[in-house]
Amino acid sequence: MKRDPEREERISLEERIDPATGEFRVIAPGQSFQSVTEKITRIVLTPATPLGWLALFGLGGALASVLLVAVTWLFLKGTGIWGITQPVAWGFAIINFVWWIGIGHAGTLISAILLLFKQGWRNSINRFAEAMTIFAVVCAGMFPLIHMGRPWLAYWVFPLPLTMNVWPQFRSPLVWDVFAVSTYATISVVFWYIGMVPDFGTLRDRAKSKFAQHFYGLCSLGWRGSARHWSRYETASLLLAGLATPLVLSVHTVISFDFAVAVLPGWHTTIFPPYFVAGAIYSGFAMVLTLAIPLRKFYHLEGLITERHIDNMGKVLLATGLIVAYGYGMEAFMSWYSASHWEAFMMWNRIFGPMGWSYWVLITCNLAIPLTTLWSRRLRTSMPFMFCLSLVVNAGMWFERFVIIVTSLYRDFLPSAWGTYRATKWDYMVYVGTLGLFIALFLLFVRFLPMIPISEIRTMLPGAKVKLPAEATTATEAGD
Amino acid sequence: MPPREGIYGLLAEFDTPGELVRAARQARLDGWRRLDCYTPYPVEEAAEAIGFHRNKVPLVTLVGGLMGLVAMFLLETWISVWAFPLNIGGRPTYSWPAFIVPAFEWTILFAGLSAAFGMLALNGLPALYHPLFNAPNFRDGATTDKFFLCLEALDPKFDLAEAKKYLESFQPVSVVEVEY
Numbered sequence: 001m002k003r004d005p006e007r008e009e010r011i012s013l014e015e016r017i018d019p020a021t022g023e024f025r026v027i028a029p030g031q032s033f034q035s036v037t038e039k040i041t042r043i044v045l046t047p048a049t050p051l052g053w054l055a056l057f058g059l060g061g062a063l064a065s066v067l068l069v070a071v072t073w074l075f076l077k078g079t080g081i082w083g084i085t086q087p088v089a090w091g092f093a094i095i096n097f098v099w100w101i102g103i104g105h106a107g108t109l110i111s112a113i114l115l116l117f118k119q120g121w122r123n124s125i126n127r128f129a130e131a132m133t134i135f136a137v138v139c140a141g142m143f144p145l146i147h148m149g150r151p152w153l154a155y156w157v158f159p160l161p162l163t164m165n166v167w168p169q170f171r172s173p174l175v176w177d178v179f180a181v182s183t184y185a186t187i188s189v190v191f192w193y194i195g196m197v198p199d200f201g202t203l204r205d206r207a208k209s210k211f212a213q214h215f216y217g218l219c220s221l222g223w224r225g226s227a228r229h230w231s232r233y234e235t236a237s238l239l240l241a242g243l244a245t246p247l248v249l250s251v252h253t254v255i256s257f258d259f260a261v262a263v264l265p266g267w268h269t270t271i272f273p274p275y276f277v278a279g280a281i282y283s284g285f286a287m288v289l290t291l292a293i294p295l296r297k298f299y300h301l302e303g304l305i306t307e308r309h310i311d312n313m314g315k316v317l318l319a320t321g322l323i324v325a326y327g328y329g330m331e332a333f334m335s336w337y338s339a340s341h342w343e344a345f346m347m348w349n350r351i352f353g354p355m356g357w358s359y360w361v362l363i364t365c366n367l368a369i370p371l372t373t374l375w376s377r378r379l380r381t382s383m384p385f386m387f388c389l390s391l392v393v394n395a396g397m398w399f400e401r402f403v404i405i406v407t408s409l410y411r412d413f414l415p416s417a418w419g420t421y422r423a424t425k426w427d428y429m430v431y432v433g434t435l436g437l438f439i440a441l442f443l444l445f446v447r448f449l450p451m452i453p454i455s456e457i458r459t460m461l462p463g464a465k466v467k468l469p470a471e472a473t474t475a476t477e478a479g480d
Numbered sequence: 481m482p483p484r485e486g487i488y489g490l491l492a493e494f495d496t497p498g499e500l501v502r503a504a505r506q507a508r509l510d511g512w513r514r515l516d517c518y519t520p521y522p523v524e525e526a527a528e529a530i531g532f533h534r535n536k537v538p539l540v541t542l543v544g545g546l547m548g549l550v551a552m553f554l555l556e557t558w559i560s561v562w563a564f565p566l567n568i569g570g571r572p573t574y575s576w577p578a579f580i581v582p583a584f585e586w587t588i589l590f591a592g593l594s595a596a597f598g599m600l601a602l603n604g605l606p607a608l609y610h611p612l613f614n615a616p617n618f619r620d621g622a623t624t625d626k627f628f629l630c631l632e633a634l635d636p637k638f639d640l641a642e643a644k645k646y647l648e649s650f651q652p653v654s655v656v657e658v659e660y
Contacts, residue, residue: 032625033520033624033625034624034625037520037624037625159555159559165563165564166564167559167563167564168559169560169566169568170556170559170560170575170578170579170582171560171568171571171575171578173581175582176581176582176585179552179581179582179585179586180581180585183585183586183588183589186589186592186593187588187589187592187593190592190593190596191592191596193596194596194599198521198623201623202520202623202624204623205619205620205622205623205624206623206624221600221605221606221607222605222606222607222608222609222610223605223623224518224610224612224613224618224622225518225519225520225622225623226516226517226518226603227504227516227517227518227519227523227526227527227529227530227532228516228527228530228532228535228603229603229605230519230521230522230523230526230527231522231524231527231532231535232535232537232599232602232603233522233599233603234522234524235535235537235538235599236537236541236595236596236598236599239537239538239541239591239592239595240592240595240596243541243545243588243591243592243595244588244592246584246588247585247588247592250581250584250585250588254581257581455520455521455522456521458520458521458625459521459522463496464497464521465497466497466498466501466523466525466526467496467498468498468501468502
C-alpha cells in the first residue's frame, strides 16, 4: 500500500477539538464526500495487499490450522482429551463460548442501541464492530457444537421431524440458548449485510477490474440510491436496530440462565442476567478498542476514527466496568446476606481457595486497573495506553468466566465429590485456534469489504445537510 | 421491468442536496408524478419532495414478527403437550412461561428477516439491470458525491424537448437522456 504522509496527522490539537462542545471532533476537519469515499474504497480496491496484512493473515491462518488439528483430534478421540471431568464438566469450551459471545455484544450495541440513541459518532466504528460481532459469534457457536460428545448429531437440538420422533425439551435454558444464539447470528449477519449494500454500490462504481465490478455489483443487489429506496432502507435499518436491541440483551440473559437456573452455589443467583449483559458489553468494547487502535494507525484512518471515538469507548468501558464491579460486590454481599453456608463457603473458596489466584487476576484486570485509570481523559485518549488496557480487560473478562464456571463447580455441596480442574494442551489449542480464526476472518473483512460505512459517514460531513436556496417554495405537499 | 425501446427519462445532475430538493419539490408541485431522486446517502427531504411519505416496511415487519411469535409458541405447545410430552420434575407439560423465550427469539428473527427482505422486495431489488446505469455520469456520481433528479418518460406530462428545458431551468450541472 502506498504510504503517503497523511495530512490529518499534522492537524493541530486545537483543530481537532470542536469549539462548540469542547469534545474531540467526530470527524477531522477538511473531509469531503470525495475524499472520504476515496479513502475508504482505496483500502478495498487497491490491487496491492500491504505486507503487514499478509504477515498478520499468515499468523491468523497458522493459528487457525492449530484449531483444525485440535478439532480433528477431538473428533477422533472425544472430549476426554480435554481437561473436563467430574465435577468440572464445563471447562474451557463453555468459558470460551461465553467470552466470545460477550465480545460480540459490543458490535450490536454500537450498531443498534447507539443508533437508536442517535449517537452519530458510532458511524465510523459500527461496521467493523458488527463484523467483529459476527466473527466472534462464529467462534462462540463452535464451542457448544464441539463440546457435544457426538457433534455430527448437533442438528438434534433443533425441532426437526426426525424418524425417532424425539423433540427438544423447551423448558431447558440450554434449548433456549439454541434459539437465542442462532437468532442472534442470523440477525447480526442480515443487519451487517443490509448496512453494506449502498457501500457495495459505491465499490461497484469505483472498481477498475472487471472481476471486482461484477463481484461488488452482485453484492450491491443493483443499489442505485433512489430516494424511495433510501426511505425504505432507513425504515428497515431503524426497525432492525429496534429489534436487535432487545435481542442482544436477551442473548446474554439466556446464556446467564444456563447458569442461574442450576442450583449450584455461585450460579444460582438472580443478578446474573444484568451482570452478564454488562460484562459482555465491557469485554466487547475492549475488543473493539483492540481492533480499532491498530486499524486506524495502519490504514491512516485517524481522520475518521478520531480521539473522540476512543475517548467515548473509554467512557463506555468505565460505565460498564462499574456495573460489573457492582455485580461482583453484590455476589459477595449476597453470599453473606443469604445466610446459606453453601453460598458463604463458595465465596470464601472462590477468593481464598486453591484457585483463588484466578479471582485476584480477575479483580486486577477488570476492576483495579481500568476503574482507576479510565477517569483521566489524558489516558482515555492515549492510544498505547488504551490498547494495552483493552488487552487487560479482555483477559480479565476471560478470567471472569473461568471464575464463574470452574470455581463454582469444583467444590460444590459434598466434600467427597470435590475435585479440581486442569486444562490440557488441547484446550489451549482450541482456544488459541479460535483467536487465529477470528484474526483471519477479520483481516479478510478489512481487505475485501468496506470497513467504515461510507454512506453513513457522508451524512456527517459539512454540506450533507439540505440547505434550500432562498427562493425555495415552502408550500406543503398534499399526501398521496 | 420488461425490456423497452427508447427513452427511460431525463436525468439532471446537481452538486448539492439543496438544489436537488428544490428542483424535486418544484417538479412535483408542477404536476410531475413519475420522478425520482438519486443520492449517495439518505436525504430524507428528497423523499418528502417527491411525495413519498410513508412506506410499508413497518407493516411487513409487524406481520413477520407476529408470524414468528405464533409459529414458535404453537410449535412448543404441540411438541411439549402432544408430540413428545416429558415429565420434568413434575412440571406441567404446558409450561407456557418457559415457552416465552424461544417464542420471543423467533419474533425477533422473523421480524428482522421480514424487515430486511421486505425492504429489498419493496425496492424491487436485487435487480441485475436498470436503465439509469446507461447514463454516462450516473455511476460516477450517484454513489459518491452527486445528486440526481430523474423525470421519467412514463409520466403523461413527459415531452423530451419541453422536459429538458424545464429541468435546465433549475440550473443543473447537466441534463442527459437515459435510454433503456
